[in-house]
Amino acid sequence: MSEFEAYRSLFVAESRENHEMLVRNMLILEKGGSQTAIDEIFRSIHTLKGASASMGFMEMERLCHTMEDVFQLIRSGSAVISADLNNMLLACSDIVELMLDDVEGGGDSSSVNPDEQVKALKKWLSEHTGKPIGEGAKTAGTQRLATSEKITEISDDTDRPRYLITIRVADDCVMKDIRALLAIGNLESLGTILSFNPSREAIDEGNFEGILQLKIASDVGEDALKTAATGTDIASVEIAPAGNDEPVLTSGVSDDIKTGETDKKQQSAGADKNREIKNLRVDITQLDHIMNLVEDLVINRGRLKQIAEQNKIKELDEAIGMVERSVSDLQSLMMNIRMIPLNHIFNRLPRVARDVAQYDGKEVDFVMEGGETELDRSVMDGLNDPLLHLIRNAVNHGIEAPDVREKAGKPRKGYVKLSAHRDRDNVIIELIDDGAGINVEKVKSKAVEKGLISKENAATLTTEQAVDLLFLPGFSTADTISDISGRGVGLDVVKRSIEALKGSIRVETNPGKGSRFELLLPPTMAIVDVMIVRINKRRLAIPISSIVEVANFKTDATHRIGTSDAILLRDEVLEIFLLDDMMGKSADREILIVVQYQKRKCCIAVDIVEGKQEVVVKPLSSIIGNTRGVSGITILGDGEVVPVLDVNTMV
Amino acid sequence: MGKILIVDDTLFMRTLIKNILFTGGHSIAGEAGDGEEAIAKYQELKPDLVTMDIVMPKMNGIEALKGIKAIDPGAKVIMCTAVGQEQMVKLAIKSGAKGYIVKPFQAPKVLEEVKNVLAS
Numbered sequence: 001m002s003e004f005e006a007y008r009s010l011f012v013a014e015s016r017e018n019h020e021m022l023v024r025n026m027l028i029l030e031k032g033g034s035q036t037a038i039d040e041i042f043r044s045i046h047t048l049k050g051a052s053a054s055m056g057f058m059e060m061e062r063l064c065h066t067m068e069d070v071f072q073l074i075r076s077g078s079a080v081i082s083a084d085l086n087n088m089l090l091a092c093s094d095i096v097e098l099m100l101d102d103v104e105g106g107g108d109s110s111s112v113n114p115d116e117q118v119k120a121l122k123k124w125l126s127e128h129t130g131k132p133i134g135e136g137a138k139t140a141g142t143q144r145l146a147t148s149e150k151i152t153e154i155s156d157d158t159d160r161p162r163y164l165i166t167i168r169v170a171d172d173c174v175m176k177d178i179r180a181l182l183a184i185g186n187l188e189s190l191g192t193i194l195s196f197n198p199s200r201e202a203i204d205e206g207n208f209e210g211i212l213q214l215k216i217a218s219d220v221g222e223d224a225l226k227t228a229a230t231g232t233d234i235a236s237v238e239i240a241p242a243g244n245d246e247p248v249l250t251s252g253v254s255d256d257i258k259t260g261e262t263d264k265k266q267q268s269a270g271a272d273k274n275r276e277i278k279n280l281r282v283d284i285t286q287l288d289h290i291m292n293l294v295e296d297l298v299i300n301r302g303r304l305k306q307i308a309e310q311n312k313i314k315e316l317d318e319a320i321g322m323v324e325r326s327v328s329d330l331q332s333l334m335m336n337i338r339m340i341p342l343n344h345i346f347n348r349l350p351r352v353a354r355d356v357a358q359y360d361g362k363e364v365d366f367v368m369e370g371g372e373t374e375l376d377r378s379v380m381d382g383l384n385d386p387l388l389h390l391i392r393n394a395v396n397h398g399i400e401a402p403d404v405r406e407k408a409g410k411p412r413k414g415y416v417k418l419s420a421h422r423d424r425d426n427v428i429i430e431l432i433d434d435g436a437g438i439n440v441e442k443v444k445s446k447a448v449e450k451g452l453i454s455k456e457n458a459a460t461l462t463t464e465q466a467v468d469l470l471f472l473p474g475f476s477t478a479d480t481i482s483d484i485s486g487r488g489v490g491l492d493v494v495k496r497s498i499e500a501l502k503g504s505i506r507v508e509t510n511p512g513k514g515s516r517f518e519l520l521l522p523p524t525m526a527i528v529d530v531m532i533v534r535i536n537k538r539r540l541a542i543p544i545s546s547i548v549e550v551a552n553f554k555t556d557a558t559h560r561i562g563t564s565d566a567i568l569l570r571d572e573v574l575e576i577f578l579l580d581d582m583m584g585k586s587a588d589r590e591i592l593i594v595v596q597y598q599k600r601k602c603c604i605a606v607d608i609v610e611g612k613q614e615v616v617v618k619p620l621s622s623i624i625g626n627t628r629g630v631s632g633i634t635i636l637g638d639g640e641v642v643p644v645l646d647v648n649t650m651v
Numbered sequence: 652m653g654k655i656l657i658v659d660d661t662l663f664m665r666t667l668i669k670n671i672l673f674t675g676g677h678s679i680a681g682e683a684g685d686g687e688e689a690i691a692k693y694q695e696l697k698p699d700l701v702t703m704d705i706v707m708p709k710m711n712g713i714e715a716l717k718g719i720k721a722i723d724p725g726a727k728v729i730m731c732t733a734v735g736q737e738q739m740v741k742l743a744i745k746s747g748a749k750g751y752i753v754k755p756f757q758a759p760k761v762l763e764e765v766k767n768v769l770a771s
Contacts, residue, residue, distance in 0.1 A: 007663060014663045043660075046706045050733050051663050053755040068735065174753040175732070178740050182750065186771070206737060231771075232750065232764040 011055055012104045018044040019100060020347045023093050027350050030086050031365075038081075042071045048096065052109065060099045060109035066121045067092055079128045088124070090351070092117045160191065160217040164242035165229055167212045173233035177208040184214070186228040191218025215242055284377070287338065294327075294334050295616040299635050301327050302613065306638055335524055338378070342420050342429075343371035345384045349391055353416060356395040363402050363413040364395055370420035375427055376524035382501045383429075383521070386494040390431050390517050391418065393491070398435030398515055408512065410434065422523070426545065429519040438509040440466045450474065467507050471495040502631050504597065504648040520597075520648070530615050530634070530644060533593065533606040535579060536586035539642045541615060541634055542593060542604070546647035549594040553605050567603065569594065575602045577650065582629070582643075595647045602650065617644050653699030653769045654680040658689040658715065659731065660707040667756060668702055668731070675762040686710025690718040693726070700769055701728045702752070705739050713743055720747045727768050731756075 022044040025037040049064035067089065073079040081089075095117055099109035167183050169176040180203050187193060194215040198208060218225060222239050229237045301324055308316045346368055353366035375383070399405075399414030406412055415434045420427060444458040447469045453461075461469075469475060473492040498505045503521035522528070522545075530541035551569060558565045558576060565576045574594065580586075589605040615634040620627055631646035655677050659665045665682050672679060680698035683689040685707045693701065701719065705712035712730060719726045730743045730751040740751050750768045752761050 007667065010663045010666060014661050018661075040708075043706050043708065046733070047661055047664075050754040051661065053733070054664070054667055056755070065735070072735070174734060175737055175740060175751065178737065178744060178751060181741065181744050185744065204741065231767045232760065 007055065008103065008106075011051055012100055015048055015051055015100055015103075018048050019093060019096055022048070022096075023090070023351055024347070026086060026090055026093065027354055029081060030083075030354070038071065038075050042068070042075050045071055052099075055103075055108075057099070057103060057109040059112065059114055060096065060103075063092060063095060063099070063114035063118055066118045066125075069125055070121055073125070073128055085124060088117070088120050092121065158192075158217060160219045162194065162215060162217050162242045163222065163225060164240050165214055165216060165225065166236075166238040167214075167229050168235040168237075169210045169212070170233045170235040171210070173210075176210050176233075177203050177206050179231070179233045180208055180212045182231065183212065183229045183234065186231070187214070187216055187218075187225065190220045190225060190228055191216045287377075291334055291338065294331055295618075297327050298331060298614065298616050302615075302636060303638065335376070338376050338524070339374040340377050340380050341371060342373050342375060342380070342427075344380060345387065346371040346418065346420075349387065349418060352388055352391050353395055356392050357399070357414075360396060361401060362395060362399050364399055365413050365415050366391075367415070367417045368419070369417070373420040373422055373427055374523065375521065379427075379501050379503075379521055379524065382497055383519075386497045386505075386519070387418075387429070387431075389491075389494050391416070394431055394433040394435065394515070394517075398433040398437075400436050404436075427521045427523050429521065431517040431519075432514065433516075434514040437511040437513055437515050438467055438470070438507070439511065440509070443467065443469050447472070447475065463509070467509055470507065471505070499649065502646070502648075528615060528617055528644070529612060531593070531612055532610040532636070532642070533591075533604075534608050534610060535583040535589075535606050537607075538583050539610070539636070539640060540579075540583060540606070541613075541642050541644040542595065543631075543644065543647065544612060546595045546597060547593055548596045548601065550609060551592045551594060551603075553590055553592040555589070567592070569603070572601065577602060577604045579604060595650075597648045597650075604645075615644070652676050652678070653765070654678050654696070655765070656680045656683065656689070656692055656696055656698035656701045658683045658686075658692075658701060658707070658712065659704040660684050664704065664731070664754075668761070671756060671758045671761045672765065674758060675765065677765065686712060686715030686718070689715040690722070693719045694722060699727065700765060701726065702731055702765075703728050703743075703748070704731045705736060705743070713739060713746060716743055716748055717746050727771070729764055729768055 022041055025041045025044070028034070028037045029041070045064055045068045049061055049068055052058075052060035052064060070079075070085070070089070074081055092114070095112055095114050098112045099114075102109050102111045165187070167180065169179045173179055184193065184196075184200070184203075194217055196203070197213045202208065203212070216225065222241075226237050226239050229239075301320070304316075304320050304323070308320050349368065350366050353364055356362075357364040357366075394416050395414070399416065400408070400410075402412040405414065415432075417432045418429070419432075420429045422428075440463050443466050444453075444461065447453045447466075448455050448458050452469065452472050452475065458466075470491045471494075473490070475490060475492065495505050498519055498521070501521060503519055506518045506520070507515060508518070509515040529544040531544055531547060533540050533542060549569075553567075558567050559573075560566075561573070561575075565578075566573050567576055568574075569592075576592070578585075578589070586607055588607045591606050591609055592603045593606055593609075594601060594603045613636070615636070617632040617634055619632045620630065628649045629646055630643045632644050634642050634644055636642055652675075655672055657665050657668050657672075657679060659668065659682075665684075669679055669682070680696040681692050683692045687710045689701070689703065689712075690710075692698075703712045703716055707715075710718075716728050716730070719728060724747070726747070728743075728748045730740055730748045731754065732740050732751050733754040740748075743751070749771060750764045752764050
């Protein structure tokens, strides 16, 4: 087994792809499916089986083998796939996934017991083939010369010499009949085979126990015939001149021929040093460490640049220019390495949607788009659970039961679409459903009931504000907690998870028509372009991606609205944030930075703009916890620690 | 020792076979991931021997075998097979395959078969 260690990662990677393909096609099959899907499934299972057998992961091989048997029947058209069978097979695919986890962790798939699934499939098989399917029954067995009742002999009227050849196929040979056919093929090219025992038809049908006798008329000589009959898995070839008498029929040729015993000891692929390595698996912690070093380089590059500027040393300037280019390349390379397509987590979601729909007795068409959009691994890691939850939510709470939908004049089948795309510097993930939408009144009364807001307050809330109540801790609109949406996670946790990724979540709802959840995520959390500004002599970094405009600040043009100041800019009323509590009061506010988050805008009044810079944002969470309004801190070239504004939570 | 073309739709299997063949002193003419590619590579590389997987996308191993045999009737093709594929292998043998190896591959068996078929 140890020689195979080198193949483990390759095995896991390809097997996971095959497993995903398997699940994807099973879902297609469930929707009505096609022969293509069945063929693909067969191919996936077949590959999984072959690969696991090669690695010696016998439990996995056993399960996949049984699944393959099932699909063999379906593929040939002798059985159709039922809902029950589909569920059974999906359960099997779950086991396969667990096995792959086990293998990835260094196991051999035996920590997962597939007995139950294998038994269920075998039961199905015996019901559909009418015969119990034994395991590996064909491999063992003693050699026996079939005593066929009638052996016909072809007449050969040439006077070529005739020989009686007895070929014994090795005991441990798999597919003995095919070895026999190969030997026959080789001999046929050298002469005319006059008779067979067992008959050629019998061998063709697989009735072959290991010994083949035949009579051949040929003039190439004994040696040539012997060579032709000899080959892999051929234990012995006996050849003797034969007369024109009776056809071959010698019984009792059942001596035990033991071969391959020594072979077995050396079986397995030898490790080889010539192997080309094109892919490398790197421990993620190492990657993170490299990333940290790159971040340090970025910080120090800024520092060097400042020193060079201050001291006006030309040579240093040039050298820094070179370093800067290398660091930039290194940085973007590191970013690319860390980027993973969303499919990585998207692929398992159709299965989730299906399971929830089935559990709830709903019909759902789940569509995905944009899975190729890339995200930083660190963002991806935190995205899985929120997405799972939102999809469960959409099917469980959003989509109505088929009858209800029909009454409302909608198609019975609900529609849930998950899509992702890159928008400027952000990745946007959308989850749209055509369900009932959010019942705003119900949300309000629930919030009042739970003491989250007062009755008077509730009456004044806009639809948008009311929907935001969903994200309050401890809010759950479902009257009863279902098994599926359950797990005790509310939308508040989803929101917190997304905010921890420096992203944001928004909901739009249209009663009776459906809802739309939008997640806005930074493709990477580590390095961002920021504008450095000063308020009250202190520096602050604002991500460029959220800035839409920089304008002059005329204090006489502001208006007092409620408790805050606002300004009319390009026909828009924008609230002004002074950030006094954060930066302290300042008398020289001259510039307005207009920031935007989704469709909402506001502006921040600052003293001066220092310039644009690429910085590394370090999270605060590990030091002082998540702080609303600040997404992290950064260290500038001169060593100053500067907060980075989190516009998303401000607007 | 021969120049061998490896045909299989998975990198895992190709790597496995490649390493076994290396240990036997063979050289690898090339690799193909499906039947169509196999035929194209056969024409281009003129290998001494082909190891051919059966279940593959686009064009399966049997069709590819027939395609190769049509180009070169003397082509030496070994089928890569698994228990349960007996019928397919028989079909392959009738279509001119010269040998077969059974998954999970055992290095000595594979090398023996390759040697025998090369010598035939």
